[in-house]
Amino acid sequence: MSTLLAIETSCDETSAAVLRGGNGDVTLASCVILSQDIHRVFGGVVPELASRAHLTTLGSVVDQALVEGAATLGDLDGIAVTAGPGLVGALLVGVMYGKTLAYRLHRPLIGVHHLEGHLFAPTLEQPGFSPPFVALLVSGGHTLLLDVQAWGRYRLLGATRDDAAGEAFDKVGTLLGLDYPGGPAIERLAADGAPGRYRFPRPMLNTVGDEGPDRFSFSFSGLKTAVLRAVKASPDLSRDRADLARGFQDAVLAVLVEKAVVAVETLGYPALMLGGGVACNRALQEAVRRRLGPGRLVVASNRLNTDNAAMIGAAGFFRLDRGQQSGLDLEPRADLPFPGLEAGSPMLGSPR
Ligand code: KG4
Ligand code: ZN
Numbered sequence: 001m002s003t004l005l006a007i008e009t010s011c012d013e014t015s016a017a018v019l020r021g022g023n024g025d026v027t028l029a030s031c032v033i034l035s036q037d038i039h040r041v042f043g044g045v046v047p048e049l050a051s052r053a054h055l056t057t058l059g060s061v062v063d064q065a066l067v068e069g070a071a072t073l074g075d076l077d078g079i080a081v082t083a084g085p086g087l088v089g090a091l092l093v094g095v096m097y098g099k100t101l102a103y104r105l106h107r108p109l110i111g112v113h114h115l116e117g118h119l120f121a122p123t124l125e126q127p128g129f130s131p132p133f134v135a136l137l138v139s140g141g142h143t144l145l146l147d148v149q150a151w152g153r154y155r156l157l158g159a160t161r162d163d164a165a166g167e168a169f170d171k172v173g174t175l176l177g178l179d180y181p182g183g184p185a186i187e188r189l190a191a192d193g194a195p196g197r198y199r200f201p202r203p204m205l206n207t208v209g210d211e212g213p214d215r216f217s218f219s220f221s222g223l224k225t226a227v228l229r230a231v232k233a234s235p236d237l238s239r240d241r242a243d244l245a246r247g248f249q250d251a252v253l254a255v256l257v258e259k260a261v262v263a264v265e266t267l268g269y270p271a272l273m274l275g276g277g278v279a280c281n282r283a284l285q286e287a288v289r290r291r292l293g294p295g296r297l298v299v300a301s302n303r304l305n306t307d308n309a310a311m312i313g314a315a316g317f318f319r320l321d322r323g324q325q326s327g328l329d330l331e332p333r334a335d336l337p338f339p340g341l342e343a344g345s346p347m348l349g350s351p352r
Contacts, residue, residue, distance in 0.1 A: 001020055006019060008312045010090055011050065014057045019124075026314055029070065032309075033308050038053060058094065058097055076105060078110060081099075082114050084333040095111070109325060110316040112319065115137055118275040119137065122275070124304060132270075134263045134267060135272075136272065136274050139275075140164060140167055142276065143160040143165045143218050145259060152339070162219050165256060165278045168224050170183065176189070184280070187282065190246040198247025200247050203219045203220060208262050227244060230244060270296060272292060274298070275300070277306045279305045280305050
């Protein structure tokens with residue numbers, strides 16, 4: 001049995017986790033997640049402040065994860081760290097920390113792709129969960145549909161052409177005068193909003209019916225503009241806020257759910273996996289359950305859907321079990337390509 005320390009610093013969560021196991025059987029011993037509140041003041045993540053905050057707190061976050069996971073540095077058999085995509089200065093803090101530990105302890109270092117981490121999150125709670133499945137990864141930085149044929153073997157079905165789903169939630173949150181990040185606040189507001197009072201466009205929904213290259217593509221920036229117009233036209237935002245949130249959320253979910261469900265049905269797979277911060281949205285989960293029927297939706301708990309080091313450790317274990325590791329020359333990359341993407345899939349990886 002191996003013990004792995006995992007580190008995640010790609011954006012505005014400083015996180016460390018201890019995991020034990022190997023060969024597909026992994027248990028989470030601890031996971032510490034420190035969210036950087038500083039960005040709320042600015043209504044979005046300020047990269048330089050994120051790097052500084054990681055630098056200040058990562059040491060104590062790692063120490064706490066080791067204590068809670070009943071592990072010492074000497075117990076570690078490897079160190080997994082997010083190598084990208086993300087904010088390069090933020091990634092750099094975690095990568096340097098991981099490299100230093102790996103060098104000092106003479107243990108393997110595994111650079112992990114952040115989105116492959118999101119993909120592995122449910123395995124920590126549902127050990128039998130395995131491919132094939134369709135994954136809808138929806139975060140602040142990415143929106144993509146993947147055909148997960150096997151762990152490590154992926155085919156890109158579609159991605160966003162502009163804003164990510166979470167980014168749209170955050171920007172609309174700002175338009176509605178809500179705190180960053182907007183996603184959870186919009187979900188709460190929308191629950192009290194009148195459905196149908198604001199009917200926003202469902203971007204690119206019509207392409208799902210044809211076999212063209214944009215069948216599973218997404219676009220959310222036009223929707224954000226439509227909400228902006230409605231906000232400007234509202235004589236009383238405090239009265240209309242919940243209805244606007246509901247109209248926006250319904251539009252985003254309609255497209256996400258339809259494309260994901262059609263992908264699962266087209267491929268004939270048993271399950272759809274939701275991952276990334278937007279996967280915390282209960283209305284999204286419910287809509288998928290309604291469409292697919294019982295037992296076909298796989299989604300981790302909220303804590304493992306938003307950024308965390310536990311998922312990085314789960315993906316790291318998979319790579320380590322395969323005998324893969326990174327050199328001490330590992331460099332963080334804001335645009336790190338998704339590992340194992342089938343040829344012909346566009347390269348993925350863009351900064352948040
Ligand atoms: O995966 P994540 O923690 O960070 C990135 O890798 O980007 O995702 C954060 C995103 C934010 O845009 C946030 O607004 C969104 O996830 N989010 C939600 C909800 N909770 C978090 N969006 C909609 N509904 C939610 N309940
Ligand atoms: Zn993420």
